[in-house]
Amino acid sequence: MRMVDIIDKKRNKQELTDAEIQFFVDGVVSGEIPDYQTSALLMAIFFNNMTDHERSTLTLDMMNSGDHLDLSGIPGIKVDKHSTGGVGDKVSLPLAAMVAAIGIPVPMISGRGLGHTGGTLDKLEAIPGFKVEIGEQDFIDQVKQEKLAIIGATGNIAPADKKIYALRDVTDTVDSIPLIASSIMSKKIASGTDALVIDVKTGSGAFMKTLSESEELAHALVEIGKGVGMKCMALISDMNQPLGNKVGNTLEIEETLDLLKGNGPQDLLNLVLTLGSYMVVLGQKAETVEEARKMLEATIADGSALDRFKAMIIAQGGDSSVIDDYSVMPHAQFKIELPAKQDGYLAQLSADEVGIASMKLGGGREKADDQLDYGVGIELHKKVGDKVKKGESLLTIHADSSDVAEVQEMLYNCIKIADEAKPYQMIYEVIE
Structure with missing residues (x-):
């Protein structure tokens, strides 16, 4: 079997056999298939898609490319959450702490930023000392004791995905349903979790730009989960503008800490509570999502969710003084306002362009080996539907250079102010 023949077959829109997909995954893990051939097949898949059977085979082969975590020693139903990625999407951070505070184990294996989207691990590493790479037994022990841990995939969990994940970012093959589905589900199945809630984003800042594409991905993910006996559901949420008020x-x-203290933005809070409610029901701590929502709200009111987040920081080597003193984290040297050019209502604030602007400031990666500037980013003062006055600041650019003309122009180009505008709908559909 030759890799060039497999590339040719998929390029010509033919279905790959189980043996050919296994050959590809084995070659990625062993290093026998060079990056340029892996990238070529990823591009062929991007353009020509995969059948349901190919998707399932690729997922299971990627899952079986490494170890399976055995979480059976952790009491209770283990529940995880995954997002397909967005701008300002820090949902996993407060959500994991709130669900853990109810007593549900949350063993979360997360990823880094892809393109204009932020990565949960990158955000956590803004906390001095925080370690996202810990051993499997330490991970299990921490979930047993603290009810939560958020780490990167270990070298032995879906190692094929690690390499493919990085290459997708730099070859512009990120927004491919079979590649997204196999990446997400191979890690989640191998991580040993019992139940999974998936947040599929839709809109300008998502990998899936249209609702129909998002629905296709959501159904693909849920079907793969059901096929291996995992409790799995998905919802489709908006990503036409950044989530929350802060990007970086x-x-x-x-903003995560603000939310856990009861001061978070409403759109972020609503999404966290909605996703969390399904996690609590799947974790069998509540019979209805309405009951679960009240339980989650209580974890903010009584401080138990903030306590769980602090316990996780300490357990993973981070500086827990960040809870009360944000200055221990890196911050940008300059804050530059972007004033509105006219009166009206904010009608558009394109999430993808805001994400790219943050990336250009140094807050994201254009290449896989780019170093992040943790302190830079964009702070929003207006969201779509809000009234705007000429000269009023729409957002603040946090930068380490005072010369941000290119970023300012990019942001002005993605903003529209009109005579009227309505807020976006946050949640479009639930797939159970």
């Missing part, structure tokens, strides 16, 4: 690694940790 340090800034998003600040």
